Each structure stands twice: as C-alpha cells, then as structure tokens.
Amino acid sequence: MTVSVQLHPELRKWVEERLSRYPTRRSLLVPTLIQAQKYHDYASPGLMQAVADLLQMPASEVMSVASFYTLIAKHPVGKHIIQVCHNVSCYLRGCDEVIARLEERLGCKVGETTEDGKFTLITVECLAACGSAPVMMVDEKLYENVRPDQIGRILAEAN
Amino acid sequence: MTELTKVVMRLDGVAEAHRLDVYEANGGYKALRKVLGEMKPQEVIDEVKASGLRGKGGAGFPAGLKWSFVPQDHPGPKYLACNADEGEPGTFKDRWIIENNPHQMIEGCIICAYAVGLSHIYVYCRGEFYEGKRKIEQAAKEAYEKGYLGDNILGSGFSTHLTVHTGAGSYECGEETALLTSLEGGRGHPKIKPPFPASEGAWRKPTVINNVETLATVPAVISQGARWHAGMGTEKSKGIKMVCVSGHVERPGIYEVEFGVPISAIINDLAGGVWQGRQIKGYFPGGSSTPVLPAEKVDVPYDYESIAEAGSMLGSGALIVFDSETDIVRMAEVITRFYAWESCGKCTPCREGTRWMLQIYERILNGGGRMEDLELLLSICDNLEFKSFCPFGDAAVSVVRSTVSLYRDEYEEYIREHKVYRRRFTPVKH
Ligand SMILES: Cc1cc2nc3c(=O)[nH]c(=O)nc-3n(C[C@H](O)[C@H](O)[C@H](O)COP(=O)(O)O)c2cc1C
Ligand code: SF4
Ligand code: FES
Numbered sequence: 001m002t003v004s005v006q007l008h009p010e011l012r013k014w015v016e017e018r019l020s021r022y023p024t025r026r027s028l029l030v031p032t033l034i035q036a037q038k039y040h041d042y043a044s045p046g047l048m049q050a051v052a053d054l055l056q057m058p059a060s061e062v063m064s065v066a067s068f069y070t071l072i073a074k075h076p077v078g079k080h081i082i083q084v085c086h087n088v089s090c091y092l093r094g095c096d097e098v099i100a101r102l103e104e105r106l107g108c109k110v111g112e113t114t115e116d117g118k119f120t121l122i123t124v125e126c127l128a129a130c131g132s133a134p135v136m137m138v139d140e141k142l143y144e145n146v147r148p149d150q151i152g153r154i155l156a157e158a159n
Numbered sequence: 160m161t162e163l164t165k166v167v168m169r170l171d172g173v174a175e176a177h178r179l180d181v182y183e184a185n186g187g188y189k190a191l192r193k194v195l196g197e198m199k200p201q202e203v204i205d206e207v208k209a210s211g212l213r214g215k216g217g218a219g220f221p222a223g224l225k226w227s228f229v230p231q232d233h234p235g236p237k238y239l240a241c242n243a244d245e246g247e248p249g250t251f252k253d254r255w256i257i258e259n260n261p262h263q264m265i266e267g268c269i270i271c272a273y274a275v276g277l278s279h280i281y282v283y284c285r286g287e288f289y290e291g292k293r294k295i296e297q298a299a300k301e302a303y304e305k306g307y308l309g310d311n312i313l314g315s316g317f318s319t320h321l322t323v324h325t326g327a328g329s330y331e332c333g334e335e336t337a338l339l340t341s342l343e344g345g346r347g348h349p350k351i352k353p354p355f356p357a358s359e360g361a362w363r364k365p366t367v368i369n370n371v372e373t374l375a376t377v378p379a380v381i382s383q384g385a386r387w388h389a390g391m392g393t394e395k396s397k398g399i400k401m402v403c404v405s406g407h408v409e410r411p412g413i414y415e416v417e418f419g420v421p422i423s424a425i426i427n428d429l430a431g432g433v434w435q436g437r438q439i440k441g442y443f444p445g446g447s448s449t450p451v452l453p454a455e456k457v458d459v460p461y462d463y464e465s466i467a468e469a470g471s472m473l474g475s476g477a478l479i480v481f482d483s484e485t486d487i488v489r490m491a492e493v494i495t496r497f498y499a500w501e502s503c504g505k506c507t508p509c510r511e512g513t514r515w516m517l518q519i520y521e522r523i524l525n526g527g528g529r530m531e532d533l534e535l536l537l538s539i540c541d542n543l544e545f546k547s548f549c550p551f552g553d554a555a556v557s558v559v560r561s562t563v564s565l566y567r568d569e570y571e572e573y574i575r576e577h578k579v580y581r582r583r584f585t586p587v588k589h
Contacts, residue, residue, distance in 0.1 A: 021279075021322045023236070023362045026344035031325045034286060055344075068346040068503075069327035070589060071286040083287070086586055087248045088447050089405035091493045092481055100583040111587030123586050125330060125497050126248035126447075127287055130405035130477070131412045140289035 002059065004049035008039035015054060025055045029065055033072045042073040070124070078113040078120035080158045082106075083137040086123040089130035098134050099123065101148035105155060118159070161416065161424040164391065166399050167375045168415045170260050177294055179301035182262040188307060190381035191266050194273055195315040203274035207377065209385035211397030215252075216242055216333075216370030217445075217475045219396075219463050222377075228357035229275045229365045236278045237365040240342065240356075241268050241374055243284040243291070244326050244333035248447035248497060249477025252401040252413050253371035257284070257291040260375070261298035265321065267374035269307060270381060272319040275367055280321040283338050286328050295323050330501040334549055335368040337503065348505045349549040372401055372476075392418030396462035400476050404430040407437065407482040418462040425461060426480055437482040441565065445474020447494045448554030450561035471561075487566040488573050489580055491558050492520035498555035500588050506548035512539050513555050523573050524580035533563055533570055 015032055022028060032051055033043055040047050043066050045059075052059040066072045084099055099110065106114050106121055113120040129135040132144030138158045146154070170176035170185055182188070194203050208223030229237060241264065245253040256264055268280045284292050299321045302308045310318040324342055326332050332341045336350040339361045360366020376398070380388045389397045396418035402425055405411045409431030416425060422444065426432065433439045439454045444461075449472040452459070459469045466473045481490065499513040516539050519532050540556035547553065563570060572578060 018322075021320070024343065027342060027362075029344035030327050030341060034325050034327055057344075065344065065346055069286075069329055071326075071328035086493070087497055088443075088490060088493050089249055089411075089479055091490065092406045092479070092485065096583040103584055109587075110584055111589055122589050123584075124287070124328070125501060126246065126250075128245045128251045128254045128285065130249050130251050130479075131403060133405060133411070137287065142290070 002045040002049045004053055005040070005044065005046035007036075007047075007050045007054065011036055011039050012054070026057045026061075029055055029057070029062065030069065030072075033062075033066055033069075037073065042076055076113075079118050080120070080139050081137075082119055082121045083124040083127070084121070085125070085127045085129075085133070085135050087126040087130075089126070090134040093133040095134035097148045098136065098146050098151070101151045102136075105151050119155070161420050161428040163415055163429070164399050164417050165415050166379050167256060167260075167263065167372060167401055168413070169379075170263075176260050177258070177262070177298065179262060179298065179305060182260070186382070187262055187378075188266055188305075190378035191269055191273075191307060192313065193381060194270050195313055195317065200274045200276060203270060203381070206385045207274070207380060210380045210388035211385075211392075212373065212376060212380055212388060213396070213398075213463070214370055215372035215376070215400065215476065217247065217448075219473065222369060222373055225357065225369070226271065226275050226367060228355065229277075229367060230358060231276065233365050235364060237276060238361045238367070239268055239272050239275070239277045239280045240335075240338060240361060240366055240368045241280060241282040242333060242335065242338060242368055242370045243282050243288070243295075244338060245285055245288075245371070246330040246333045247475045247477060248494070249403060249405055249443060249479040250446055250475045251403050251405075252476060254288060254291055255401075255413055256371050256375050257288065258294050261295045262302070263378055264371050264375040265295070265298055265302055266307075267377035268321065269302075269312070269319060270377050271367060271369065271374060273317050277367065278319055280319060281342055281361070282321065282323045283332070283342060284323055284325055286326045292323055292325060299323065329503075330497070331503040331549075331551055334551060337549070338368065339366065346503070348503050349551075351548075370475075393460070393462045393464070395464050396473075400461070400473075402461065403475075403477045404480065405477070406442075406480040407434050407439075407485070408432065408480050409434050416461065419460050419465075421458050422461050422478065423457045425478060426457065430480075433480065433482050435482075437484065440481050440483045440485055440487075442481065443471075443477065443479040443558075444469075445472045446477035447479070447497065448472075448557055449474045450557045451565060452561075453565050471557075486580070487562050487569045488520070488523060491562045492517070492524055494558045495520050495555070496586065498551070502551065502555070506552070508543045509547040509552035509555065512543040512552070515539055516555075516559055523570065526573075526577040526579040528570075528574035530571070530574055532574065533567065536563055
C-alpha cells in the first residue's frame, strides 16, 4: 500500500472552497491534480493516495484518471516546463528548427530533463496560437513567432 | 476588397475590453438586461432559432434548436457546459475571445442559461490557457459583484452560477460527451448517444454544450435581432464566422467575415496571400480534421454547404494554407501522429488504426515504404471511418485519404526512391 503524503494546507483549502460548486466530490479530481502541482513536485503515488482520500474515491481510479492527461506529471520534472508545439501550423512555419535548437541549447532531448534539473522539454499539440506560429510555452508564459536565434534569450529569461 | 464584419470581435482594438466597466461602456450586458426585463425564456429560444445561429465548435448545429431539446419541466438542476477546450489544430479564436472579451462569452452563457433554465454554467477551459483561465475567473468575479451572476440576477428572480473548470491536456476532451466525462472527474472517454446531453448530460442531468464563439455571438443576436443576424451570410449558413488563418500566408490571424465570401478572398485580401511570393498547393478549410482541398478549389465560397460540396468541411473555422514547397507526406505524418497520440483509446478501430497509420508514415519517411502501403493506408481509413465510437475516428482519416488521393505522386516518390526524411528531432509521447 502506498503511504499518502501530507497535502499542502493551501491545496486542501483550495479544494474545500470549491466542493460546493459541484454535485460530486470527484468532479474536482482533474482540477485538484493540476492545482496540486503548484505545491507538490509531481503527481507521485503518495500524492494521488492523499487526493483519493480527500475526494473519497479509490486511489486506483485517481491513478487511472491522472494517467490520461498530459498536463499531470506522473514523474519528477524540472523546475521549468518547456512546452513546444509540434503540430501542423507550427510545423509549416518552422517549429522543427526551433525544437532542434532547444535540444541543442538545453543539452537534452525532447522528453528529457536537463542535468541541473532546471528544464524539462516536451513537445505538445496545438496550443491554439497558430496565428503566431511557431509557439512555445515556458511554464505559464507563451512565446509567439519564435525564431531559433531567440532561444538563448528565452531560456535566460526563465532562469 | 473583402470586408471584415466584426460582431464577436467588435471590441478588437479597444483597450482593456476584458474589464467589466469597459465592456459595459460599449453596450455590454444590455442584451442580458433586455432578456431579463422584456423576454420570456421561450421568446429567447425562438429569437436564437430565427436568427439561424449555428454552432461554431465544428458541427454547425443550430443553436436555438439544441436549446429547445432540453426538457422545460425537468425537476432538479440543469447545466450549461461552455466548451473552451479549443484543441483543433489550426483553431485559435476561442482563446482570443477568452483573453480579450471574456464578458461577451459570459453574457452569452447567462442568456442561454435564462432561456433554457440552467442552474449552473461550467466553462470547461483548456489546461494550457493559464492566462485565459485568469481572465474568465476575474470577469466572473466582476459579474458576480455586479449582480449578473448568482442568486436573483438583477432582481429578476432568475439565478445561475458560473464555475471555471480546467482541462489537463487532452484533445478528445473537446468532444462534447468526453468533455462531460472529464468534468465528472473521469478519463476523457466519450459516452454513447442517445441519450443526448440535452436530456441526460453532466451528472445525468440535462445539459447544453456550446462553443465559446457560439455563446459570444448570442448577445449581438439579442441586441440587434434575429433578422439582422439572418440577413448576413448565405441562405443556409447565416451570420458571421471568425476564420483562423494560419500556415503559409503573409498575415496569419483571425478574420471575422460573413459566410459566403470566397476563400481566395480571405487568403489574399485579408491574410495577405501566400508568403514569399509562392503558390498555394492546397489548404485545410476547417482544421486538421477536415479533408485537404487542392489549389484549384480556392475560390469556393466560405460556407458550410459550399465547402461540403467541394469535398470537405468548414469545421471550427481553421483555414490552414500550405505552399507549393510543402512536403505533403511529412505534413500528413505530423497530423497522423497527433491523432494516434490523442486517441482516447476507448474503441479499437481508432486506438489501433491511428497507430498503424502512424507506423506506415514513419516507414515511408524512413525510406522503407512499399507501394502497397498506400492501399493499406486507404483500407485502414475505411476501417476507421464510421466504425469508430466517436467522430474522432472520422477526423483522423481526413488528412490521410485526401492527401493520398490528391498528392499520390509525392507518396510514390518517397517510396520509389527510398527517400529519407531527415528528422530534426524525435517526438516523444508523454
Ligand atoms: C475530437 C473532437 C474534438 C472537439 N473539440 C472541440 C473543441 O475543442 N471545442 C469545441 O467547441 N468543440 C469541439 N468539438 C465539437 C463538440 O463536440 C461540440 O460539437 C461543440 O462543442 C458544440 O458546440 P456548438 O454547437 O456551439 O458548436 C470537438 C469534437 C470532436 C469530435
Ligand atoms: S474514436 Fe474511439 S478511441 Fe478514438 S477518440 Fe473516439 S472513442 Fe476514443
Ligand atoms: S499548431 Fe502550433 S499552436 Fe496551433
């Protein structure tokens, strides 16, 4: 059995404030797992056990749901997450060069985390910003019309 | 010269339009005051029906008709799910509305809730829309404070509430019934229809699901009248549409136009034509889920019927243009990977078929394709289309079938010459 971790009190409060807005507790599962990543490193088995207890549902179901969604990290990730779009409009406007430059500057491949633990690089599907393709996000910040020669500056900004 | 007809985008360029005071100073919430003060719920539904407003999320279903399917006398709660999951590749209009004019969407939601008698509005917002979620939450807070949301709205006796619900990175959750499963706290799997959401939706209660742009059009329909709206566009595609133009054009962006303008006019007059002086090779009229149309069909009028007649779909309004230099096989692989990785996995034809198609694309691009692969691709398409549980499966075959038939020579060249596509990176599913 997984030992559940202590949920951050702010997270508990966040959930409790929202329970009355839904007919069932488990409706808050996905938002809770997303919010949890502000306070906990990632959706570890212990964290999922604690969320299951809070929402009064089986931990196995929490894990099943968590495994479906890409924004819920099931493994430890870097301090900053870089999401770079590799879908069609970004492809047509040169995202492949941007991604190649990101790999080069970070010294890690798509799907990996830099050795110093600062960045995790992932490719994502259309970010609904195709009018300014190619685009990428560093944490919550969107960068538009990205050129490979801007990568250095963008990474420095996040540091 | 093709003119823009700004309705949903009427506050484009107005500074701070996302703020309640700015929105009100520009006529905001007048439509809500009008329906609460002067109109019975049924009259609102009739007005929206008469306007000819069709859903802007992809299917183009008449909005008023959808609203009328919800049983009036149903005891207990009924819901509105505002679909702000915007995931169709090439589409970026809902994000614009949410970030620039969230009150217009919220006003539309409240009018819909009043017309249909819905007690709670859930705005299902894409997880990646961090800024958008903050904007809607702030706008909802302002609307609550001003008495536009909550109990006894503006003293009318009508009450409804609004909650912003976050998605977590799944294209399939934009499909209306998968959205409901996700809202209920499950994996984003669609539900069987019937029962349709209008009679049994979220938490098995009657639920209306509409796209952000659809709902953001409603205040204008109420303020300016059904006849005004119905007077725009074509006979069957009435009104206006925000067209998202992306890909190889000089000025990608969102252009709101009346239905019926020629697609070439949108591309050339509004989006500045194909970039770098090149020629257009083809385009997706309605996002990656819609079959590609060739350059010869660029004068098709922009409306549901004409685009269907030309062999594709208007979809969510994402016009993706590609030029004569485009590597069609690689482009089709990019999109096929998207469908393979976003397939929710509930049904076999789609779960397996999309992955097989992706493997064949990889084989061709790695120089190991065989001529039979083209027939194999088409036969997988036949086994997916109309045999999948939800429309995702049909969407996944569009690019494959249309590009194999329109640009077969390019596939054959890859295969015959064992041409290898030089990858700049290897995508990883996560
Ligand atoms: C795979 C798939 C993804 C979809 N994604 C979206 C989406 O992101 N946003 C949206 O509004 N509709 C999306 N739809 C369409 C919805 O199922 C639904 O038709 C729509 O939200 C209804 O609203 P409307 O009538 O106002 O267009 C999607 C459909 C499918 C099959
Ligand atoms: S077609 Fe089947 S596997 Fe594909 S998304 Fe729909 S239900 Fe899921
Ligand atoms: S394809 Fe990259 S943002 Fe849409």
